[in-house]
Amino acid sequence: MDMLLQALATLMTFESVITVLVGVSAGLLIGSLPGLTATMALAVLLPFTFSMEALQGLIALGAVYMGSIYGGAFTAILINTPGTPSSIATTFDGYPMARQGRAYEALAGATIASVIGGVVGVTFLLILAPPLARLAVAFGPAEMFWVAMLGLTLVASLSTGSLLKGLLGGCLGMMLSTIGVSPIGGETRFTFGYPPLQGGIELIVALIGLFVIPELLTMAAEGRGALAQEGRFGQGEASIRQIFRRVLGKPVNLIRSCLIGQIIAVIPGAGGNVTSLVAYNEARRFSRDPESFGKGNLEGVVASESSNNVMVAGSMIPLLTLGIPGAPPDAVILGVLMMHGLRPGLDLFTESGVLTNGFILSMGLAALMLLPVGLLGARLIHRIVIKTPYHFLVPCIAMVTILGTFALRNSLLDVGIMLILGSVGYFLRLIGIHPAPIVLGLILGGIAEQGYVQTMLAAVVDPIPWLRLVHNPLSMVLAGLVVLATTTVLLPAWLERRSRPDRKASERGGET
Amino acid sequence: MILRLNTDIAAGVFGLAFAAGLWLPRAEMGRLSILFPRAVLVIMTVIAVALIIKGMVRPAGRQVEITGSPRRLLVVMASFFVWWFAIGELGFVVSTFVALLLLTWYLARVHGPVAWSRLLRWVPVIGALVAAFYLTFTEILNVRLPTGLLF
Numbered sequence: 265m266d267m268l269l270q271a272l273a274t275l276m277t278f279e280s281v282i283t284v285l286v287g288v289s290a291g292l293l294i295g296s297l298p299g300l301t302a303t304m305a306l307a308v309l310l311p312f313t314f315s316m317e318a319l320q321g322l323i324a325l326g327a328v329y330m331g332s333i334y335g336g337a338f339t340a341i342l343i344n345t346p347g348t349p350s351s352i353a354t355t356f357d358g359y360p361m362a363r364q365g366r367a368y369e370a371l372a373g374a375t376i377a378s379v380i381g382g383v384v385g386v387t388f389l390l391i392l393a394p395p396l397a398r399l400a401v402a403f404g405p406a407e408m409f410w411v412a413m414l415g416l417t418l419v420a421s422l423s424t425g426s427l428l429k430g431l432l433g434g435c436l437g438m439m440l441s442t443i444g445v446s447p448i449g450g451e452t453r454f455t456f457g458y459p460p461l462q463g464g465i466e467l468i469v470a471l472i473g474l475f476v477i478p479e480l481l482t483m484a485a486e487g488r489g490a491l492a493q494e495g496r497f498g499q500g501e502a503s504i505r506q507i508f509r510r511v512l513g514k515p516v517n518l519i520r521s522c523l524i525g526q527i528i529a530v531i532p533g534a535g536g537n538v539t540s541l542v543a544y545n546e547a548r549r550f551s552r553d554p555e556s557f558g559k560g561n562l563e564g565v566v567a568s569e570s571s572n573n574v575m576v577a578g579s580m581i582p583l584l585t586l587g588i589p590g591a592p593p594d595a596v597i598l599g600v601l602m603m604h605g606l607r608p609g610l611d612l613f614t615e616s617g618v619l620t621n622g623f624i625l626s627m628g629l630a631a632l633m634l635l636p637v638g639l640l641g642a643r644l645i646h647r648i649v650i651k652t653p654y655h656f657l658v659p660c661i662a663m664v665t666i667l668g669t670f671a672l673r674n675s676l677l678d679v680g681i682m683l684i685l686g687s688v689g690y691f692l693r694l695i696g697i698h699p700a701p702i703v704l705g706l707i708l709g710g711i712a713e714q715g716y717v718q719t720m721l722a723a724v725v726d727p728i729p730w731l732r733l734v735h736n737p738l739s740m741v742l743a744g745l746v747v748l749a750t751t752t753v754l755l756p757a758w759l760e761r762r763s764r765p766d767r768k769a770s771e772r773g774g775e776t
Numbered sequence: 777m778i779l780r781l782n783t784d785i786a787a788g789v790f791g792l793a794f795a796a797g798l799w800l801p802r803a804e805m806g807r808l809s810i811l812f813p814r815a816v817l818v819i820m821t822v823i824a825v826a827l828i829i830k831g832m833v834r835p836a837g838r839q840v841e842i843t844g845s846p847r848r849l850l851v852v853m854a855s856f857f858v859w860w861f862a863i864g865e866l867g868f869v870v871s872t873f874v875a876l877l878l879l880t881w882y883l884a885r886v887h888g889p890v891a892w893s894r895l896l897r898w899v900p901v902i903g904a905l906v907a908a909f910y911l912t913f914t915e916i917l918n919v920r921l922p923t924g925l926l927f
Binding site: 311312314315426428429431432435436438439442446448449450451453454477480481482484485486487653654655656658659660662663664666667670671674676679680683686687690692694695696697709712713716717720721 | 781783784786787788790791794795798805806807808809810811812813815816817819820823824826827830836837840841842843844845846848849852853856857859860863864872875876879880881882883884886887905906909913916917918919920921922
C-alpha cells in the first residue's frame with residue numbers, strides 16, 4: 265500500500281501528467297491512421313523514450329498504448345477501416361451509425377467505453393498481478409519451460425487459424441532467439457562466422473521488422489486506395505450526457521465485455537482483435553434485439569471498445585509476472601523493461617514496486633485522459649485521417665522506423681536485420697505464417713531454453729531424462745494445459761469432419 | 777495479383793529449408809549449447825513435414841493474393857535496402873533526404889504524373905522534416921547518426 269501511495273505521488277507531478285497527455289495524443293493520432301497498429305505506434309515512438317528515466321519512459325509508452333488502441337475506433341467508425349486490428353468489431357456498428365449521421369454518438373460511446381475498459385483493466389492488473397507474481401516464485405526451470413510452451417501453443421492456435429503454421433512460426437522465432445551467445449554453454453551459435461551477430465537479434469528489432477515493414481509494404485503496394493464512403497457528424501446529435509446515460513444504462517453489456525476482455529488478455533499473444541470480436545459476438549448473442557446489431561447499435565461499439573481497452577492493462581499481467589507478453593505491443597514494453605535492467609517477476613513488485621505501481625497507475629490516468637483528448641480532438645483527428653496523403657506517410661514512417669532501429673544499439677546491422685525480417689515476414693504472412701507466433705517464439709525461446717537445459721542437466725543421471733520435465737504436480741498441470749490447448753484447437757475441426765458424413769447421409773435421406 | 781500456391785506445402789518447404797540451413801553449423805557447438813536448438817530443429821522438421829503431407833492430402837489454401845501492385849511492392853522493398861546501404865555510404869541526412877523525396881515521388885505517381893512544380897514544393901518540406909529528426913536524435917536523444925558525404 266505504501267508503494268502504491270508513493271507511486272501515486274510520483275505520478276501526480278506536472279512532468280508525468282504532461283507525459284501521459286502527450287503519449288495519449290500521439291498514440292491516438294497514430295492508432296487512428298489505418299494500417300498503423302498499436303505495436304507500430306509503440307515501436308515508432310520508442311526512441312523518444314531513450315533519454316527518459318525508466319518510469320517516465322514506461323509512462324509514455326503505456327499512454328501511447330492506451331491512446332493507440334482507442335484511436336483505432338476513429339477510422340473504424342468514420343471510414344469503416346479499423347485503425348488497429350483491435351477495432352475490427354467496432355466497424356460493424358460504428359460505421360453504420362456514422363452513415364446515419366450519428367458519428368458523434370458512436371465516437372463518444374466508444375470513448376466512454378474505452379475509458380471504463382481502461383480503468384477496469386488497470387484495476388484487474390493492480391489486484392491480480394502481485395499475488396500472481398508471488399505464485400511465479402514457485403516456478404522452477406521445468407515449469408517455466410511449460411509456461412513458455414503454453415504461451416506458444418495458445419498464440420499459435422489463436423492468432424493464425426492454423427495450428428501447424430502457428431507452431432512453425434513459433435519454432436522460427438525460437439531458432440532466431442538462439443542466434444548469438446548461448447545463455448548456458450556460453451558459445452556463439454549460428455553466427456556463420458560473422459562476429460557482429462554475436463549480440464543476437466534484439467527483440468525490438470525483430471518486432472519492428474515483423475510488424476511494421478510488412479504493413480508499410482502493403483500500404484505502398486495498395487497506394488492510397490479508395491476510401492470507403494466517409495461517415496459524417498450529424499446536426500443535433502445526442503448530447504454527451506445522453507450518450508453517457510445510454511452507455512451506462514446497459515451495465516451488463518459493459519461488465520460482460522470487460523470480463524471477456526480480461527480473461528482473453530491473460531492468454532499470451534491473443535491480442536485485442538480476439539477480445540473485441542468475442543465481446544461483440546457475446547453482446548449480440550445476449551441482446552434482446554440481436555437483429556439491430558450490424559445496423560448501428562451502440563451496444564456493439566461499447567462491447568468492442570470496452571473489451572479491447574481492458575486488454576491494454578490486462579495483458580500486462582502475464583508480462584509483469586512471468587515475462588510473457590499478453591499481446592504483441594506488450595513485447596515492446598518488455599524490451600523497455602529489459603533495457604532498464606528490470607526483470608519481470610516478484611522483484612518488479614517488491615524491489616521496483618514504486619516504479620511498477622507508478623506504471624500501472626499511469627495507465628489508469630491515460631485511460632481517464634482519453635475522455636477529454638478523444639472528445640475534444642475527434643473532429644481534428646477526423647480531418648487529419650482523411651487528409652494525410654499516403655505517399656508522405658509511408659516514407660516518413662520508414663524513416664522513423666530506421667532511426668528507431670538504429671538508435672537501439674547504434675547499429676546499421678540491426679537496420680539490415682529489421683529490413684530482412686520485415687521483407688521475409690511479408691511473404692510469410694502471405695502463406696499463413698503470422699508475425700505474432702514468431703515474435704513470441706523469440707521472447708519465449710530464451711525462457712524455454714533455460715528451463716529445458718537446466719532441467720536436462722538436473723536429470724543427467726535419470727534413466728529417462730525428459731521425464732524430469734513432468735516430475736511434480738505443477739509441471740504436470742502445465743503440461744496438461746499445453747495438451748489441452750492443442751486439442752481444443754484440433755477438436756472443433758475433427759468434430760466438424762466427423763459430422764460431415766452424417767450430415768451428408770441425413771441430407772441424402774431427406775432427399776429420398 | 778493472385779498467385780496459385782499451395783500455402784501448406786510452401787510453409788512446409790520454407791520450414792525445411794530454414795531447419796536445414798541451421799542444421800549444418802550445429803556440429804561445431806558444445807553439448808550444452810546445442811541441446812535446445814537441436815530439439816527445436818527436430819520439432820520444426822516434424823511440423824514442416826506434417827505441413828507438406830497436409831498440403832498434399834487436405835490443403836488449406838491453393839492461392840495467395842498480393843493486394844495492390846506487386847511491382848510497387850518490390851520497388852519499395854528494394855528501395856528500403858538501397859536506403860539502408862546508402863546510409864552507411866552517404867550518411868543519414870543525404871541518403872534519407874534523397875530516399876524520402878524519391879519514395880514520395882514514386883508513391884504519388886499512383887494518382888497520375890507529378891509535376892516538377894509540385895516536386896519542388898516538397899523539397900523544403902522534406903528537408904525540414906529530415907533536419908528536425910536529425911537534430912532531435914543527435915542533440916536531444918544523443919544518438920550519433922551515421923555520417924558520410926556532408927553530415
